[in-house]
Each structure stands twice: as C-alpha cells, then as structure tokens.
Amino acid sequence: MWHLVRILAASQLWFSDGNPIAAQRGGHGVSSRLIVDGQGFLDVTEMRSLDSMVLDANGEALWLKRRERYSGRFACPSLQNSPYPLNLSLQIDDAGNFNLSIVDIPSIMTACYSIPKQASGRLKPLPEIFVEDAAFINKMIEQKFIPYQNIPDAPLKTIQEIRALGRQYFPFTPYNFELAMALYDWTTASFARMVLFRIFQYTGIDSGVAALPHPLDRESLAVNIWQSNFSVYTPQDADYMRTFLMQPAHSFDNLTAQLEEVIDQVYNFSEIENRLLVAAMQSMPRTSIASKPRLFSGQVDIEQLGTGRFGIEFEECPLNKGPVGVELAHSLTDALDSYMAVGKTITTKMVWSFTDSMKEAMHYSNGIVLVLNPPSGASLWDSVSFITPLSDDPSKIEYTAAPGTKFEIQSVQHTAVSGKPVTMIGLEPVLDRDGPLKTQPVLGSTHQQRLSEGVVKQIIDSHGFVQSGRGRYKRKHRRQEEDERMDE
Numbered sequence: 413m414w415h416l417v418r419i420l421a422a423s424q425l426w427f428s429d430g431n432p433i434a435a436q437r438g439g440h441g442v443s444s445r446l447i448v449d450g451q452g453f454l455d456v457t458e459m460r461s462l463d464s465m466v467l468d469a470n471g472e473a474l475w476l477k478r479r480e481r482y483s484g485r486f487a488c489p490s491l492q493n494s495p496y497p498l499n500l501s502l503q504i505d506d507a508g509n510f511n512l513s514i515v516d517i518p519s520i521m522t523a524c525y526s527i528p529k530q531a532s533g534r535l536k537p538l539p540e541i542f543v544e545d546a547a548f549i550n551k552m553i554e555q556k557f558i559p560y561q562n563i564p565d566a567p568l569k570t571i572q573e574i575r576a577l578g579r580q581y582f583p584f585t586p587y588n589f590e591l592a593m594a595l596y597d598w599t600t601a602s603f604a605r606m607v608l609f610r611i612f613q614y615t616g617i618d619s620g621v622a623a624l625p626h627p628l629d630r631e632s633l634a635v636n637i638w639q640s641n642f643s644v645y646t647p648q649d650a651d652y653m654r655t656f657l658m659q660p661a662h663s664f665d666n667l668t669a670q671l672e673e674v675i676d677q678v679y680n681f682s683e684i685e686n687r688l689l690v691a692a693m694q695s696m697p698r699t700s701i702a703s704k705p706r707l708f709s710g711q712v713d714i715e716q717l718g719t720g721r722f723g724i725e726f727e728e729c730p731l732n733k734g735p736v737g738v739e740l741a742h743s744l745t746d747a748l749d750s751y752m753a754v755g756k757t758i759t760t761k762m763v764w765s766f767t768d769s770m771k772e773a774m775h776y777s778n779g780i781v782l783v784l785n786p787p788s789g790a791s792l793w794d795s796v797s798f799i800t801p802l803s804d805d806p807s808k809i810e811y812t813a814a815p816g817t818k819f820e821i822q823s824v825q826h827t828a829v830s831g832k833p834v835t836m837i838g839l840e841p842v843l844d845r846d847g848p849l850k851t852q853p854v855l856g857s858t859h860q861q862r863l864s865e866g867v868v869k870q871i872i873d874s875h876g877f878v879q880s881g882r883g884r885y886k887r888k889h890r891r892q893e894e895d896e897r898m899d900e
C-alpha cells in the first residue's frame with residue numbers, strides 16, 4: 413500500500429476513485445488514477461512478489477528489492493502485508509512532467525531493501541473535448557434520444573447517479589455529465605447505432621465533409637437495422653428505432669425510405685457520440701495486467717452481421733476503398749488468409765468490447781471469440797478501459813478499446829468451446845510508440861481553470877485535506893441546481 417504525503421503541483425488534483433488525495437491506496441494489482449487539472453493523468457500501479465514490490469507510474473518503475481545480504485538483528489518488514497503504507501512524494505511541473513519518490517523511509521527498510529530514488533515521466537494527456545459536441549449531446553439528452561429510452565433488460569441508472577459518476581471520473585471538464593452519459597449510453601442498445609454507423613464507412617474514401625468523414629454502405633446499413641432481432645430490439649420497436657431517429661417500420665422499403673431521410677443526421681449523431689465516448693474511455697482509470705491477465709470478446713457481437721462482416725470492422729479490409737456501392741462484406745476465411753493472417757496488424761473502425769472470462773465472451777459470440785493478451789512487459793491494459801462503473805448493468809463486465817486501436821494477430825484456431833464451434837483469434841494490442849505519452853496535453857478546450865499561477869506547495873495533513881480552488885465549488889452549485897431541475 414502507499415499514500416501521498418507530499419505534493420508539489422500547481423493544478424488541482426483528484427483521484428478517480430473519488431477518495432481523498434492522501435488516502436491509502438494500492439495492494440497487489442491495484443491501479444489508481446490521479447487526475448491533474450489542465451494537464452493529464454498519472455496511473456500508479458502496485459505489484460508485489462515475495463521479495464520485491466514495484467510501483468509503476470505511467471510506465472516508469474519504482475522497484476523495492478530485498479537485499480541479499482541483510483543479516484541484521486531484526487526481521488525485515490514484509491512488503492506483502494505491511495500495515496504501513498509507503499510514503500510517496502509527488503512533483504508535477506507545468507509541462508506535464510512528474511517525479512514520484514519514496515520518502516520518510518525508516519532505517520530498517522533501507523537496511524532490508526534497496527530503495528530507488530525516483531521515477532520521472534510524463535502525464536498521459538487529457539482527452540480533447542469539443543464544446544459543440546457536448547452541446548449537441550445535451551440537445552439529444554433533452555429530446556430523449558440519449559440515453560436509450562425504456563430499457564427492458566437492465567437495472568438502469570438515474571440521471572443523478574450518472575451526474576455523480578461524471579463528477580467523480582471526469583472532474584477536469586465541465587462536460588463531465590456529457591462524458592458519463594456517452595459512456596452509459598454505449599452500454600445500452602444505443603451501441604448498435606454507434607457500431608453500425610462506423611463499420612459501414614468506406615474508410616478508404618474521403619468524403620470531403622469533416623463531420624461525415626467517409627461515405628457509407630447504405631444498403632448494408634439498412635439491411636442490418638432491418639434484421640435486428642435481439643430481445644425486444646427489432647425494427648418494429650419504437651424505442652429501438654428511435655435510436656436511429658426513425659419510426660417503427662413494418663417493411664424493408666419503409667425502413668429504407670425513412671433511413672434515406674435521416675441518414676446524415678444519424679451519422680453525425682453517431683460520430684459526435686463516438687467522440688465523447690472515446691474521450692470518456694480515455695479518462696477512465698486503467699486495469700493492471702496482474703489483476704486481469706487476459707481479456708475476451710465474443711464476436712460478431714451483433715448477430716445479424718454474421719462472420720462475413722467481421723473483416724470489414726477493420727481499416728485494413730480492402731473493400732474500405734470502395735467504390736461506393738460495393739457491399740462491405742468479406743468472408744472470414746478470405747480475411748484470415750490476407751489482412752488478418754497471423755503476424756498482421758489490424759486497426760479497429762469501431763469501439764470494441766471485451767470481458768474478463770471466456771464463458772461470458774461465449775455468451776455474446778456468433779462464431780468468433782477473441783483472446784486479448786497483454787503486450788509484453790506492460791503492467792497495465794493501456795488501450796482498454798474498464799467501463800462497468802458507468803454501465804446500465806453493474807453485472808456486465810466490460811472493457812472497451814477505442815476506434816483506431818491496433819492489434820497484432822498472434823494465433824488463429826478453429827476449435828470448439830463448450831461444444832460450440834468457434835474461430836478463436838489471439839491478439840495483442842500494439843502500443844503506439846508516438847502515441848499518447850508523446851503528445852502534448854490538449855489545453856484550451858478541456859482546460860477550464862487554473863487554480864493559481866506559480867507553484868503552490870500543497871502539504872497534506874493527516875486528515876487528508878488538500879488545498880483546493882473555490883471556483884469549482886461554484887460550478888458544483890450550478891450543476892446541483894441543474895440536477896434538481898432535471899430530476900423534477
């Protein structure tokens with residue numbers, strides 16, 4: 413376990429677990445996310461073995477190792493179940509750099525363990541959030557297109573609960589409610605809109621319109637909405653059709669005619685919500701590989717797509733180059749023989765969901781199951797976010813990867829799980845070397861306020877109190893009023 417006893421930072425800080433800054437954290441496999449206002453994220457992850465302990469801070473490690481030759485008069489304090497948390501000191505400058513070090517070390521500890529000086533690294537950037545996107549999502553919430561209405565098969569969350577979770581996980585942006593809502597809505601049947609309107613894009617063709625970046629395979633979209641047949645989610649269901657801004661349809665021609673009228677609007681809606689969803693996913697705390705050594709995904713997760721639509725979910729599928737009108741469908745066998753062969757890297761066009769057990773994945777599988785292995789040497793699942801805290805169903809274990817995430821195909825096996833034939837594909841996320849850690853944090857759009865210029869020293873007293881700005885409390889009051897209005 414560990415706790416912060418000294419902090420030197422000019423920004424307001426929060427932990428996404430919602431607990432006080434100075435609270436005790438950690439334990440084997442536990443990763444905690446510190447949010448630095450206007451700057452970025454720091455993930456501190458604890459891992460233990462018999463004679464060592466590592467604190468990983470955004471990929472930089474603090475290793476405590478048992479000295480070989482210690483032969484003192486006292487038994488060494490155990491790292492496994494010490495009642496005393498390590499004392500940590502954190503420094504953050506204005507350019508997104510941090511130093512994390514162990515301080516106030518008793519001499520018995522230095523006698524028994526080699527203790528590293530400090531870990532230095534960079535914060536992970538805050539997501540980019542556009543004011544216009546948040547405003548649009550708000551309009552869709554007011555008009556009850558978000559979240560999915562009248563969910564029949566999950567316990568749901570209230571608007572107040574979603575607001576509270578937004579404040580906890582995304583305190584660095586005034587759009588924390590919109591982010592929380594985009595994530596919540598993804599966990600409902602709205603996900604069909606957010607998936608179908610991405611996978612049927614010809615991503616190899618530029619449309620010239622920024623808001624609707626690529627042309628769509630309209631025919632396939634219509635067919636797949638028409639063939640929806642899961643639980644109550646059919647084209648005859650008013651709530652399901654509402655997610656596509658349409659009325660219930662009793663014929664394919666009627667559905668096609670309706671879709672022609674609204675297709676650009678739904679496409680725009682899906683792009684905007686996907687952007688906020690990804691921003692929310694990027695902001696959620698990470699999961700350690702020590703706690704979840706593998707993740708699983710049943711595919712295709714929309715049954716009517718069939719395995720022939722699996723390949724088109726990736727940018728590498730040559731059909732993405734069109735021409736417009738060519739059907740986005742590619743047999744799994746052909747895909748596995750070419751751009752999805754072992755050793756190839758694929759890039760997802762949509763948000764992908766994983767879970768933590770093969771059994772659960774098989775529940776969603778329609779012929780394919782994915783086994784996600786961690787990148788070697790990584791201590792965190794950096795490219796997936798655990799989103800269950802915002803789910804409409806707390807028993808649905810869900811990890812998501814953003815569009816644009818790359819995976820290397822490691823193995824392909826045609827096998828059977830619990831008597832069901834499946835194609836089992838082993839994958840590993842490919843870390844983007846020029847990715848998040850190298851880019852500058854996005855200021856401006858997400859940078860709402862700075863507590864004080866100049867560096868203020870925040871000494872945390874034993875009650876865990878951290879000096880913090882007042883502006884935020886004002887905002888909170890305004891938000892609370894809104895809550896009350898919304899909840900009436």
Ligand SMILES: *[C@@H]1O[C@H](CO)[C@@H](O)[C@H](O)[C@H]1NC(C)=O
Nearest residue numbers: 496497498499516517518521
């Ligand atoms: C943390 O600091 C306190 C007070 O200085 C000290 O008693 C304790 O042993 C330290 N804990 C560890 C694990 O170093």
Ligand SMILES: *[C@@H]1O[C@H](CO)[C@@H](O)[C@H](O)[C@H]1NC(C)=O
Nearest residue numbers: 503504505506509510511532
């Ligand atoms: C981290 O420590 C080094 C040297 O100990 C120092 O030069 C640097 O300014 C520190 N960085 C931060 C973010 O405080």
Ligand SMILES: *[C@@H]1O[C@H](CO)[C@@H](O)[C@H](O)[C@H]1NC(C)=O
Nearest residue numbers: 638639640641642643646647
């Ligand atoms: C929808 O699924 C049910 C069984 O789950 C089946 O009986 C029905 O025929 C299906 N409807 C269509 C239109 O495919």
Ligand SMILES: *[C@@H]1O[C@H](CO)[C@@H](O)[C@H](O)[C@H]1NC(C)=O
Nearest residue numbers: 660661662665666667669670
């Ligand atoms: C679709 O059918 C409904 C009646 O079921 C009708 O009111 C509506 O005008 C039709 N829409 C189109 C675009 O044909």
Ligand SMILES: *[C@@H]1O[C@H](CO)[C@@H](O)[C@H](O)[C@H]1NC(C)=O
Nearest residue numbers: 548621623624676677680681
């Ligand atoms: C997408 O929606 C935004 C927000 O309503 C709007 O400003 C923009 O014009 C729309 N773009 C298209 C291409 O429909």
